[in-house]
Amino acid sequence: MAHYDxxxxxxxxxxxxxLAYLRRGDRVLEVGCSSGALTEHIAAMGCRVTGIEVRPDAADQARRFAEDVLVGDLxxxxxxxxxxxxxxxxxxxxLEHLVDPVGALRRLFPFLREGGRFVVAIPNVxxxxxxxxxxxxxxxxxDSGILDRTHLRFYTRDTARAMLEQAGLEIDETDVVPDVPLLRLKPRFVGANYRIASLLPGLLSTEFFFVGTPRRTS
Known part of the structure; x- marks a missing residue:
């Protein structure tokens, strides 16, 4: 998807x-924080946010809401x-923007505390x-959306999950971002939009959320 501004x-x-996956007081690492549109609301929840952003100009803006923003390619x-x-x-x-999403994800494992969680969203091709x-x-x-011209990889729900599991994540929860024709245009139908998309997620979801933790190794 496009950068969130x-x-x-x-x-x-x-x-x-x-935001629903976060709790007040969480220490949050937001990879791809862009100019801080989401960062601002995470910080307003009482979370302490560190960002990673590839664009220096966007990182400068995100620093208004984050404790720190590292600049570079993950x-x-x-x-x-x-x-x-x-x-x-x-x-x-x-992850859909990266040449090696599996390797990039694994690089982050050491920074998650015991009991912490990864929250990943991936567009649904x-x-x-x-x-x-x-x-x-x-x-x-x-210019934006599922076929964003900066996407290097494309996933369905099953292939996204397989990629995350290959990286070493144990998936605890999945969810949809609904997009039912006609219903999506009516705010009063937001609940119905979600319920119907949950019945046919592969067809009616613009992207999928995955929540998981690194798999324990013996």
């Missing part, structure tokens, strides 16, 4: 879904972070809108 307050959408940058420090590590629409265009013989990159 504006907070989206719609229930069950990516920003509100992310796959190659030095990670000057305290070990076993974070209660939650967020990768919201990040099997969404009805993409299927419709494929049936018409079209696959056109866009």
């Amino acid at each position: 504006i907070f989206d307050p719609v229930p069950h959408r990516a920003h509100m879904r992310t 796959t190659t940058m030095p990670l000057a972070l305290p070990l076993s420090n974070f209660d939650a590590i967020l990768l919201i629409d990040v 099997a969404h009805w809108s993409v299927r419709f265009h494929l049936l018409a013989g079209r696959f056109a990159y866009e």
Whole structure:
């Protein structure tokens, strides 16, 4: 998905879904924090936020709300972070932009404290809108959304889960970001939008959330 520069307050959408996984007082590492649209609301919950952002100009803006923002590419940058420090590590629409998402995810494992959790959101390439265009013989990159031109990888729910498990995450919870035609345009139908999308997640979800912890090794 595109960089988040504006907070989206719609229930069950990516920003509100992310906040629901956090608790007051959490130490949060937000990978891909952009200019801080979500960071501001995480900090307002009483969380202490550290960000990672590839764009220096966006990182400067995010520092208004974060304790610190590291600048660089997650796959190659030095990670000057305290070990076993974070209660939650967020990768919201990040992994699909990376050449090596498995390796990047594994780099973050040492910084999660015991009992902490990863919260990952990944766009759903099997969404009805993409299927419709494929049936018409079209696959056109866009400036934002599921076919964002900066996406290097595309996932369904099953392949996203398989990638996370390959990295070593044990998935404890999954959820949808609903997008039912017509219902999504009516605020009063937000609950129905979510319930129906949950019945047909592969078709009616723009992205999937995964919450998990690194698998214990004996």
